[in-house]
Amino acid sequence: MFKPLDPLLHSELRLAVMSLLISVDEAEFPYIKQQTGATAGNLSVQLDKLATAGYIAIEKTFKGKKPCTLCRITPVGLKAFEDYVAALRTYLNVKPDTTQ
Amino acid sequence: MFKPLDPLLHSELRLAVMSLLISVDEAEFPYIKQQTGATAGNLSVQLDKLATAGYIAIEKTFKGKKPCTLCRITPVGLKAFEDYVAALRTYLNVKPDTTQ
DNA sequence: ATAAACAAGTTTATTTTATAAACCAAATAA
């Protein structure tokens, strides 16, 4: 009847991060922070969780002299996101999306 | 960009309950328990929260000699569910459903 | 008739999670 929802993705902020990374393919910490409206602390924690699960890859580089945290989604993360959406549909009484 | 998600509905069990009540219009506690796979304790707590918010109405009756807890969704609950789904779509990169 | 098992929940306690506040280091601006 209802498929279980991946608890790692069933979180407003982590879902927003994943959604963002799917569309942009690579994003810096401050950009994600601005787009999601999250506090830096919360974002840091949630990014860590996604990275620990292998859903995103975090690369710490420098932009000139300033540190720069780059995030991108992984194939594992993309798959998890798609599975999550499919599971979610069992709760929404909605047919699968066929546009495109 | 991302619409906030009603925290009361962004919960696996409460969402399942609401989804169920939308399709059946009236359901007894044991039926909801069976359909969702929830424990009685957890279900009791989550039903209370939904009722307190006015999303569902709980009627305590008897079925012969046995107590019977009947649940139905309210107009407020239906509206909240629809709003939740609309908000969720902003995270899923999916066009609104136009089937039917 | 009495005890054991069961049904239908509720209450309470525990664990997990989310979130914010406090903190830190380096760079830039005054």
Place this chain on the structure above:
DNA sequence: TTATTTGGTTTATAAAATAAACTTGTTTAT
């Protein structure tokens, strides 16, 4: 040179989910 800002991390707190234990009453077995 001493604030101030940028780019975060760590730690503490609040909220939530969940399960375990309990209650009340009923049915079934002895």
